[in-house]
Amino acid sequence: MGNKLMNYIELFAGCGGLSLGLESAGFDLFVANELSPMAAETFAYNLLNVDFDKKLNTNKVLWVSSTHKRSNISARLRENPQIANGLSSSHFSDLSSNKLTQSKLERSLLVGSIVDINSILDDPESSLLDILRHSSGGDIDLVSGGPPCQSFSLAGLRDHSNDRNILPWEFAKFVNKTKPKIALLENVSGILRAFKVNGKPYYAWFEVAKAFAKIGYIPLCLHVNAKYVGAAQNRPRFILIALRDDIYMRITKNSASKSFLQAIAPAKILSDRVRNGEDPEYGSLPYFDIEKNPDFFDSNIFTYLKTHGNSEIVNVRDAIDDLHIITRKDSVYVERINNIFENINSHKVNKQQNHDHRSNDNKVKARFRFYQIMTKLPKESSKEISKYLKTEGASGISSSTLSAIQKHWVLDLAGNQITRPSDSQLLELLSSLYTKKQTQRALRADLPAPAALSIPDDACHYHESVEMQRTLTVREMARIQSFPDWYEIKSKVTTGGQMRKFEVPQYTQIGNAVPPLLGLALGKVCKAIIELAE
Numbered sequence: 001m002g003n004k005l006m007n008y009i010e011l012f013a014g015c016g017g018l019s020l021g022l023e024s025a026g027f028d029l030f031v032a033n034e035l036s037p038m039a040a041e042t043f044a045y046n047l048l049n050v051d052f053d054k055k056l057n058t059n060k061v062l063w064v065s066s067t068h069k070r071s072n073i074s075a076r077l078r079e080n081p082q083i084a085n086g087l088s089s090s091h092f093s094d095l096s097s098n099k100l101t102q103s104k105l106e107r108s109l110l111v112g113s114i115v116d117i118n119s120i121l122d123d124p125e126s127s128l129l130d131i132l133r134h135s136s137g138g139d140i141d142l143v144s145g146g147p148p149c150q151s152f153s154l155a156g157l158r159d160h161s162n163d164r165n166i167l168p169w170e171f172a173k174f175v176n177k178t179k180p181k182i183a184l185l186e187n188v189s190g191i192l193r194a195f196k197v198n199g200k201p202y203y204a205w206f207e208v209a210k211a212f213a214k215i216g217y218i219p220l221c222l223h224v225n226a227k228y229v230g231a232a233q234n235r236p237r238f239i240l241i242a243l244r245d246d247i248y249m250r251i252t253k254n255s256a257s258k259s260f261l262q263a264i265a266p267a268k269i270l271s272d273r274v275r276n277g278e279d280p281e282y283g284s285l286p287y288f289d290i291e292k293n294p295d296f297f298d299s300n301i302f303t304y305l306k307t308h309g310n311s312e313i314v315n316v317r318d319a320i321d322d323l324h325i326i327t328r329k330d331s332v333y334v335e336r337i338n339n340i341f342e343n344i345n346s347h348k349v350n351k352q353q354n355h356d357h358r359s360n361d362n363k364v365k366a367r368f369r370f371y372q373i374m375t376k377l378p379k380e381s382s383k384e385i386s387k388y389l390k391t392e393g394a395s396g397i398s399s400s401t402l403s404a405i406q407k408h409w410v411l412d413l414a415g416n417q418i419t420r421p422s423d424s425q426l427l428e429l430l431s432s433l434y435t436k437k438q439t440q441r442a443l444r445a446d447l448p449a450p451a452a453l454s455i456p457d458d459a460c461h462y463h464e465s466v467e468m469q470r471t472l473t474v475r476e477m478a479r480i481q482s483f484p485d486w487y488e489i490k491s492k493v494t495t496g497g498q499m500r501k502f503e504v505p506q507y508t509q510i511g512n513a514v515p516p517l518l519g520l521a522l523g524k525v526c527k528a529i530i531e532l533a534e
């Protein structure tokens with residue numbers, strides 16, 4: 001791959017996982033956008049060297065809209081973005097047309113709504129669009145981002161009508177305005193599953209693909225997994241790589257791979273049909289699954305998305321064991337993530353950063369111990385225990401499962417270790433550990449982590465000692481996601497209650513992020529496509 005730096009604009013930037021990967025693949029940020037000021041603080045600190053505490057480089061963070069003046073940055077950093085949204089005359093904006101310049105926007109972060117940014121791009125009085133379109137004296141190479149996906153996620157309440165579902169279309173609208181060579185959209189696997197709308201199946205991914213086709217882009221759709229690029233997490237993701245029509249035509253002229261050209265040809269056919277006013281039926285565009293269509297990822301540009309085979313997949317022990325056993329030598333994985341990513345601002349590697357242990361009460365610790373035991377039991381016994389915990393014992397539990405549990409120690413509600421619990425002790429203890437939580441589990445040291453890790457108690461540690469019956473630290477979650485130890489996660493650690501609706505604390509920032517290793521692989525793919533076109 002060449003050494004030329006390519007420029008990119010990042011939307012829905014979050015705490016910076018995708019950008020970190022793209023920068024390390026040879027892309028240079030022109031401007032980023034993130035709605036949450038809490039996630040924005042992390043992005044700005046690590047990628048733009050902005051330190052709000054020390055008032056360092058703060059001019060590189062601009063608010064699209066805020067209810068607070070620029071002089072009150074501390075209030076802006078804790079602001080509810082749902083209230084701040086909207087280009088109201090009563091709000092304050094750092095994007096006033098008479099203040100925008102190329103140098104002011106270069107390597108900056110815009111805090112606010114993409115809807116508001118698109119409104120500014122529509123305003124003939126604003127110079128923003130002209131500055132973005134000519135960010136490097138030529139075309140924008142890439143516009144990337146992962147629109148918030150809770151309403152598509154199978155782990156949450158799937159809601160076709162959720163306001164967040166407009167965001168992929170706002171992404172397409174921005175792309176239509178700025179005309180990059182490539183658009184890269186990341187989302188959860190749940191977007192591939194049909195919604196029911198008026199009794200009929202509605203495939204969101206297919207509709208998004210058609211939206212890009214309508215604006216002159218060829219949509220290549222992929223289903224990938226971060227574990228195949230070396231992240232310590234089983235994290236499947238939907239990826240749409242939309243090629244501007246002229247880029248696609250140049251690729252077909254320059255590529256010598258017939259199989260590659262045959263594989264992407266249906267996307268061109270769909271794009272032509274959409275632009276001719278047709279509404280293609282579902283099934284007219286395939287997506288390529290890294291497990292079901294291995295040949296596609298083995299023989300062309302997309303090999304970057306499959307650097308780790310099944311025998312090379314990284315497990316949780318390799319990712320975080322040295323944080324608990326400080327005498328343990330860094331694994332190949334830890335060395336890799338601490339060295340492979342471009343540390344633009346020379347931040348120091350610090351394993352103890354974001355590594356404060358959270359305190360759990362005895363009831364939670366007792367439940368966590370059962371989750372650890374469940375990883376060692378037959379699947380049917382594990383299901384029995386899980387159901388028992390969720391029904392307050394109404395589902396019953398078999399004697400064979402009780403016998404299996406008795407081979408392991410448990411914790412009682414006083415925090416005492418019981419090495420050989422009786423049937424009555426187990427039944428009394430299990431009955432007292434009722435929980436509504438659906439996704440809680442213990443990590444398995446010999447496997448990658450599960451995908452659903454966004455709140456502190458999604459998973460507990462795998463080490464079997466009384467003091468290790470705890471949730472993961474922010475650093476441990478960051479390690480699993482493949483963030484290096486020099487990457488500091490900013491803002492408050494966690495939140496709760498009604499504030500969950502708008503706050504994005506450290507745990508959620510990490511849980512929502514694109515794993516940097518996946519970002520790196522996607523960056524290499526996009527760079528290779530552009531180089532092939534040129």
